[in-house]
Amino acid sequence: MFRSAHIDTFARDRLPPPERWPQFIFELPELQFAEQLNCAVELLDRPIEAGRGGRVCLRAPGQPVWTYADLQQRVNRIAGVLVNRMGLVPGSRVLLRSPNKPLLVACWFAVVKAGGIAVGSMPLLRSKELVQIIDKAQIGLALCDTALTDELESAAAAARAPLRWLDFDSLQAAMATESDRFDAVATAADDVALFGFTSGTTGQPKATMHLHRDVMAACVCFPPHVLRATADDIFIGSPPLGFTFGLGGLTLFPMHIGASTVLIEKPSPAVLVDAIEAFAATVLFTAPTSYRAMAAAARERRISKPLGGSLRKCVSAGEALPAATRSLWREATGIELIDGIGATEMLHIFIAADEAGSRAGATGKVVPGYRACIMDETGQPVPPGVVGRLAVQGPTGCRYLDDPRQAEYVKDGWNYTGDAYRMDADGYFHYEARTDDMIVSAGYNIAPPEVEEAVLAHPTVADCAVVGVDDVQRGQIVKAFVVLREGSTGDEGLTAAIQDFVKARIVPYKYPRAIEFVTDLPRTATGKLQRFVLRDRSPPKSA
Ligand code: 3UK
Numbered sequence: 001m002f003r004s005a006h007i008d009t010f011a012r013d014r015l016p017p018p019e020r021w022p023q024f025i026f027e028l029p030e031l032q033f034a035e036q037l038n039c040a041v042e043l044l045d046r047p048i049e050a051g052r053g054g055r056v057c058l059r060a061p062g063q064p065v066w067t068y069a070d071l072q073q074r075v076n077r078i079a080g081v082l083v084n085r086m087g088l089v090p091g092s093r094v095l096l097r098s099p100n101k102p103l104l105v106a107c108w109f110a111v112v113k114a115g116g117i118a119v120g121s122m123p124l125l126r127s128k129e130l131v132q133i134i135d136k137a138q139i140g141l142a143l144c145d146t147a148l149t150d151e152l153e154s155a156a157a158a159a160r161a162p163l164r165w166l167d168f169d170s171l172q173a174a175m176a177t178e179s180d181r182f183d184a185v186a187t188a189a190d191d192v193a194l195f196g197f198t199s200g201t202t203g204q205p206k207a208t209m210h211l212h213r214d215v216m217a218a219c220v221c222f223p224p225h226v227l228r229a230t231a232d233d234i235f236i237g238s239p240p241l242g243f244t245f246g247l248g249g250l251t252l253f254p255m256h257i258g259a260s261t262v263l264i265e266k267p268s269p270a271v272l273v274d275a276i277e278a279f280a281a282t283v284l285f286t287a288p289t290s291y292r293a294m295a296a297a298a299r300e301r302r303i304s305k306p307l308g309g310s311l312r313k314c315v316s317a318g319e320a321l322p323a324a325t326r327s328l329w330r331e332a333t334g335i336e337l338i339d340g341i342g343a344t345e346m347l348h349i350f351i352a353a354d355e356a357g358s359r360a361g362a363t364g365k366v367v368p369g370y371r372a373c374i375m376d377e378t379g380q381p382v383p384p385g386v387v388g389r390l391a392v393q394g395p396t397g398c399r400y401l402d403d404p405r406q407a408e409y410v411k412d413g414w415n416y417t418g419d420a421y422r423m424d425a426d427g428y429f430h431y432e433a434r435t436d437d438m439i440v441s442a443g444y445n446i447a448p449p450e451v452e453e454a455v456l457a458h459p460t461v462a463d464c465a466v467v468g469v470d471d472v473q474r475g476q477i478v479k480a481f482v483v484l485r486e487g488s489t490g491d492e493g494l495t496a497a498i499q500d501f502v503k504a505r506i507v508p509y510k511y512p513r514a515i516e517f518v519t520d521l522p523r524t525a526t527g528k529l530q531r532f533v534l535r536d537r538s539p540p541k542s543a
Contacts, residue, residue, distance in 0.1 A: 006091030080178030090115030115185030120242030237285030249285035287527030439468030490517025
């Protein structure tokens with residue numbers, strides 16, 4: 001075995017015990033990795049050695065483009081700052097705090113090239129949440145966008161151990177005096193390269209650990225087998241690079257094939273629409289809610305072919321994709337969405353369908369390199385057509401940092417994502433709900449996404465969230481929170497109309513007995529609906 005390069009063995013010492021690991025499978029020929037591997041070298045230095053340093057790598061509004069060679073030069077200088085001035089040793093954790101921008105990508109690669117562990121974070125996090133991350137991952141170093149230093153400053157003051165950090169202005173000043181050469185640390189393929197904190201809704205945050213090898217594995221499964229982008233593609237999208245959906249879709253995947261990517265600091269739907277046009281972007285990564293809003297933004301502007309011009313591939317992940325959203329996007333752009341389910345624990349997407357293979361109502365088939373199975377409560381596979389728990393295995397999998405919840409995610413070598421799914425006879429996986437979001441009303445099991453899907457098909461509805469609220473008679477009742485399109489008024493007449501509309505589309509007992517009209521829905525920074533917020537907002541209904 002190639003020896004770990006980590007001098008600071010914090011991560012290695014806190015891997016789950018071997019009996020709690022998922023089964024890893026490396027059957028594809030492209031998943032045979034050398035024992036010595038640094039993913040920053042593979043994704044950045046190799047293509048430059050091969051003569052592709054002059055190709056454009058990173059683009060951002062109002063900024064000059066960075067070629068691969070430009071990026072490498074910055075990466076080397078930042079690595080110099082980290083090692084020579086901040087005391088990074090291989091295995092050190094470095095917190096990265098910034099909106100999506102080229103310098104953030106340079107920081108990520110610098111940490112990883114120097115053998116450190118990159119810990120991404122969402123720009124929206126407040127000091128209390130940052131403290132949790134800093135303490136959990138025992139982080140001693142941070143690089144922070146100058147606009148986001150306030151929360152970090154108070155987090156550093158509250159953290160258990162001292163934190164050394166530089167804001168981006170000081171970093172750039174320090175870079176100027178460092179060499180533009182840096183020898184990469186020869187990490188082992190199974191050294192930890194990054195921590196991904198989960199967007200968990202309750203309790204202490206969990207840190208997932210991913211190895212250098214995992215980063216490369218993610219690049220050779222979903223991208224070449226389902227996405228099939230090329231070196232001439234221009235990637236764009238909304239997920240923060242602190243979320244592995246964004247890290248893969250907006251950095252690792254384009255760089256693995258020598259393509260370029262557009263980074264946008266505040267990617268609201270309207271800003272995204274403009275940027276797609278301005279940069280003639282071709283591959284888009286975002287969440288279902290953003291596709292709905294972008295389709296609406298395009299329609300309001302009465303641009304007939306607003307996005308379809310340059311755009312050719314659109315990936316939806318993070319939440320279930322309702323059939324109504326798929327067709328809304330097809331009508332707005334002529335493009336069939338690529339739906340894919342991924343998870344922070346799995347690093348990226350493991351079930352998906354390309355444009356030709358898509359089926360309304362199904363997420364897709366298992367991505368080459370992975371296996372998936374639907375299990376009953378006791379961990380036995382159920383036959384096609386039966387709803388159960390989704391379990392997956394592949395080259396990536398769950399390794400929580402020092403966390404007893406490892407035993408909940410990984411059982412008998414399978415990763416349990418917490419989703420209720422059903423597989424059909426053709427091997428397509430159909431999403432039902434998060435297992436803990438299932439509504440039980442008068443003895444019936446009701447999956448919120450199926451009801452949301454029906455409500456969303458109503459012409460007045462822009463967005464919708466369905467939860468179970470306590471009810472004395474029925475245990476729970478189905479309640480829909482509805483955001484209307486411009487020009488509609490939420491009154492009793494419309495409530496009844498939506499209820500009748502739903503009853504005509506799905507089994508009537510699933511219709512929302514309560515509807516509340518709202519102006520927006522609570523979502524995480526990654527576009528996920530926060531159903532628990534809506535549940536807490538609804539007092540129990542008395543008989
Ligand atoms: C849900 C989906 C239905 C599902 C993620 C792509 O979302 C990502 O990671 P998270 O850890 O959440 C994982 C959970 O989100 N989900 C994600 N995609 C879909 N449900 N259809 C989908 N297409 O409950 C899953 O267990 O935040 C997504 C790539 C990387 C990621 N980290």
